[in-house]
Amino acid sequence: MLQMSVKHADLVASSAADVRAAIRSGSYAGHTAGLASGKLQCNLAIIPERFALDFLRFCQRNPKPCPVVGVSDSGDPMLRTLGRDIDIRTDVPKYRIFRDGVLADEVTDISGVWADDLVAVALGCSFTFENALLRSGIPVRHVESGLNVPMFRSNIDLVPAGKFSGQMVVTMRPIPEDQVAQAREISARFPQAHGAPIAVGDPAMIGIADLSRPDWGDAVEIKPGEVPVYWACGVTPQNVLLDAGLPICITHSPGHMLIADVAEDAETTILPTN
Amino acid sequence: MLQMSVKHADLVASSAADVRAAIRSGSYAGHTAGLASGKLQCNLAIIPERFALDFLRFCQRNPKPCPVVGVSDSGDPMLRTLGRDIDIRTDVPKYRIFRDGVLADEVTDISGVWADDLVAVALGCSFTFENALLRSGIPVRHVESGLNVPMFRSNIDLVPAGKFSGQMVVTMRPIPEDQVAQAREISARFPQAHGAPIAVGDPAMIGIADLSRPDWGDAVEIKPGEVPVYWACGVTPQNVLLDAGLPICITHSPGHMLIADVAEDAETTILPTN
Known part of the structure; x- marks a missing residue:
């Protein structure tokens, strides 16, 4: 069944969860500026596990350009500390897939590309x-x-x-x-x-x-x-990842961010569990 | 040649580098409270590289008890972003070595235990x-x-x-x-x-x-x-590491912290390089 397309203006009063639901269902694939006001929006970098330790060390050493706000388990597409039911395969409006440091595809769903050795890293945004x-x-x-x-x-x-x-x-x-x-x-x-x-x-x-x-x-x-x-x-971090020429690296498309349930002015970016 | 022992009171006006030099030379092995006023002091956890990605993920998810302030390269004993010439094998006054989650030794130098697969993680302290x-x-x-x-x-x-x-x-x-x-x-x-x-x-x-x-x-x-x-x-994090029963894990002894060159009120814990 063809989903009705949702416009940016239709979502400006929606919760983070509702915006992500619209994105996940395929009915919204636009930019996220001004959506889910007050919630943390994130840059995304998905990389193979064998590069993840060095990448996290890189981010720790360069905290101003690379503030890590969430890291998935290897092979687990859920970003559990950033929100309830965030599936990184479907909940970002648009993704860029790079192979060997070269843009290979721009898509709205990476379910077919997700693999057991991938780690999703979310980084803060301006x-x-x-x-x-x-x-x-x-x-x-x-x-x-x-x-x-x-x-x-x-x-x-x-x-x-x-x-x-x-x-x-x-x-x-x-x-x-x-x-x-x-x-x-x-x-x-x-x-x-x-x-x-x-x-x-x-x-x-x-x-x-x-x-x-x-x-x-x-x-x-x-x-x-x-x-x-x-x-x-x-x-x-996106540039640095591309220069490193990883066999695969997936990022959000510019302006098409991951929207978390965490408040953007919270003391930490870890969602309280109670 | 026997080194003269230095007392805590002798070091209260010393710079972080001078305190570390006294520790490295073996002439001071006491606690660090009140030393190198204004400089960041750190908890220490040294673990095998194969556990480091999960440990960094654990710290990211629990930032209040586990604020990571520095991470070494695997096998590199220098903590380059926390100070000039910090050698984690010799620059902490006292270390505890745990094997399979059990305290095996308390020493003032871990040069003989350091290995190519170890990663040093420094964490903020109260x-x-x-x-x-x-x-x-x-x-x-x-x-x-x-x-x-x-x-x-x-x-x-x-x-x-x-x-x-x-x-x-x-x-x-x-x-x-x-x-x-x-x-x-x-x-x-x-x-x-x-x-x-x-x-x-x-x-x-x-x-x-x-x-x-x-x-x-x-x-x-x-x-x-x-x-x-x-x-x-x-x-x-020390408790969690012990419960995990890693084959080897080295921590500082309570109160015997790593003293960094970074100011304790700096915006980031990364020493400016210029």
């Missing part, structure tokens, strides 16, 4: 602190412009682990000069979502040549009185 | 938030009484991973009723050191029969107007 900035009256330019956040390769070396190494990818948000300290203080409260900025000001300082030409996402206007502020970006 | 409480004028009874913190087995189930499971061990500190909210707020700032309390008040609520009979450490007085406040305890 939606969390952006929501907190907006609540405090700090503008977030790409959101107000309806654009994707601009992302740049920096020259900041990551701490390596096993096959995993490279440079940090950063996002840039122009912030009014008199609100930079507040933006820092607010985002620092969310270590599970990249934490405080990693740099403020001159892009050359961190190896960025031209703010009008992001490596991913869209360029945004920097207004008079605003300074560019850089945060560690969740594209970092 | 010294960090106790120092912050004291700085804010909140009494810490066992410190002012010169006692060890009282520790209790609770009935709070841990989230299992592989061989690792059990119940949380908690510490108890009596806090004046009008300072409990402040104590919570302060300790919550240190997710790398057990974070906010896990319970306040009636010990029966978390399965503790008698506060005057701790399972480890010393009983402390609860004065009129004070309430017992419970925090997750770093003995939890």
Whole structure:
């Protein structure tokens, strides 16, 4: 039976569980920005178990770009600590499948690809602190412009682990000069979502040549009185995984995140069990 | 040549590196409370690599008792992200070696036991938030009484991973009723050191029969107007490791911690490399 397609606007008032149900049933495959307000959204990396120890070491050593918020058992598709009944094979709107570091497919269900040796790792994402900035009256330019956040390769070396190494990818948000300290203080409260900025000001300082030409996402206007502020970006672990050329690696598609039942401002990302 | 023995009092003004040098040379083997003020002190767990992925998953799922602050490469005794030149074989004052879950030896150097398949995991410890409480004028009874913190087995189930499971061990500190909210707020700032309390008040609520009979450490007085406040305890992962009966597991001896170069109030536990 053909499922009726659900639109983003139809889901804005839905719970995390209801959004995931729509995704699982195949009736929604769009982006997740603004959905299940207040709940943690996550980047996704699924890799073979034999690389998982090094990848977790890599994330521990690079906590700002790679904040681990959930890890499955090997071969178990359920992310039990992030929510009730989260099946990582079906509950993300869109996935990218990479083989030997090359994009092989983009799909809405990975049930046929899931295998007993795979481990799913969920990582925090910047939606969390952006929501907190907006609540405090700090503008977030790409959101107000309806654009994707601009992302740049920096020259900041990551701490390596096993096959995993490279440079940090950063996002840039122009912030009014008199609100930079507040933006820092607010985002620092969310270590599970990249934490405080990693740099403020001159892009050359961190190896960025031209703010009008992001490596991913869209360029945004920097207004008079605003300074560019850089945060560690969740594209970092994805890049590092691709560079490592794993035989298989599955990620979410950009903007199509896993929505957890955990509150985005909870002290830990572990769902209480009682 | 016989080294002159160094006393705790001789080291109270020394840097973390100097304290570690005294330990490494064999001239100090005492406890580390109050040493290298302002630096992160760590619990230690050294385990075979084949258990490390499950142990890291266990820690990720139980972040309050098991905050991971550093992980070595397999077979590499250097904890590179926690400090310059930290050699985990020699830089902890006293170690306990467990074989098949049973205490086999207590030593001041594990160079002869270190092996290519071992992984060292450093975990945050309560010294960090106790120092912050004291700085804010909140009494810490066992410190002012010169006692060890009282520790209790609770009935709070841990989230299992592989061989690792059990119940949380908690510490108890009596806090004046009008300072409990402040104590919570302060300790919550240190997710790398057990974070906010896990319970306040009636010990029966978390399965503790008698506060005057701790399972480890010393009983402390609860004065009129004070309430017992419970925090997750770093003995939890040690207990869980012992229950798992690994062929080998090496921990620090109680109170004889690893001292890092990382500041205890730093945003992350990764030493800046520049």
